[in-house]
Amino acid sequence: FANFQYGSISGTKWHDQDGDSVMDGSEPKLANWLIRLKKGTTLVNSSTTNASGNYSFTNITAGTYEVSESLLTGWTQTFPASGKYTITIISGTVETNKNFGNLKLGSISGSKFFDHDSSGTKNGCEEMLANFKFELSKGSVKETLTTGTSGTFSFINKLPGTYTLKEIQKSGWRQTKPAGGALYTITISSGVDTSGFEFGNFYALDSAKMRTMIHSNFADIISVATNAQGYIKVTVSNIDQLGSNVKDTVFNR
Secondary structure, eight states: OOOOOOEEEEEEEEEOTTOSSOOOTTSOBOOSOEEEEEETTEEEEEEEOOTTSEEEEEEEOSEEEEEEEOOOTTEEEEESTTSEEEEEEOTTOEEOOOOEEEEEOEEEEEEEEEOTTOOSSOOTTOOBOOSOEEEEEETTEEEEEEOOTTSEEEEEEEOSEEEEEEEOOOTTEEEEESGGGOOEEEEEOTTOEEEEEEEEEEEOOOTTSOOOOOGGGOSOEEEEEEOTTSOEEEEEOSOEETTEEOOSEEEEO
C-alpha cells in the first residue's frame, strides 16, 4: 500500500503602510485580494483573502508550485521581494506565512508665490511664480521639478518615508517662506497625498537700481509725492535694506 498526504499553503495579505516590508501588528490586513497557485504555466487554483486578510490552498499534490498575487490598480507590492513564492510540495508539506505586503504611492505638492511685501504670507493680490525649481530628497535620492504657469508643483508616486523639500534659489530673489531659506521635512505613509507646502520669494534688486520697499518699515519718511510717470517718490533717511545702504530718494510703483 502507498499513501500520500496532501500539502497545504497559507498566508496573509497586509497593508504595508510604512513600506518597510515587515508586517507590523498595527498594520491592517487586506480582504478581497486574489492569490494564485500555479504549477508551471498552469493555473491550478486561486483563493481570495478573507476579512482577516488570510488565504489558503489545501489538498495540493506533489510538485513545484508558484504562489503570487493579482496586483490591484494603484498598489505596489513590497513583500516578498521577488513578488512570488516558489514551493515544492511533498507528502505532508505544510507551508505557512507565505505573506504578501502592499502599499499605495503618495504625493507631495506645493506652490510658489511672489511675496511683494516680504511678509512671509501670501496676500490675495500676490501672484504665483512659474519657472522656479524645487528639489525633493530622500536620503541620497533627489528629484527636481519646475513650477508651471499656475505656480504649483507636485511630486507623485512617492514611497512612504521622510523627505526634505527645498527651493533651488534664483539669483536676485530672497526666500521669505519658509523663513530664512529653510526647507520642509515631510513624512508620508502609504497612499497619503500631502499638499499646501508654500514657498514665498521677494525680488531684491541690487542697490544701484530700484528696490521694492514697504513704506511702513521706514521710521523717517520726509515726503511722499506722486510724479507724472505714476511712481510714488519717497524721500527717506538712514535706511539699511538687506545689508546695504540705499540712496535717500527711491521710487516705488
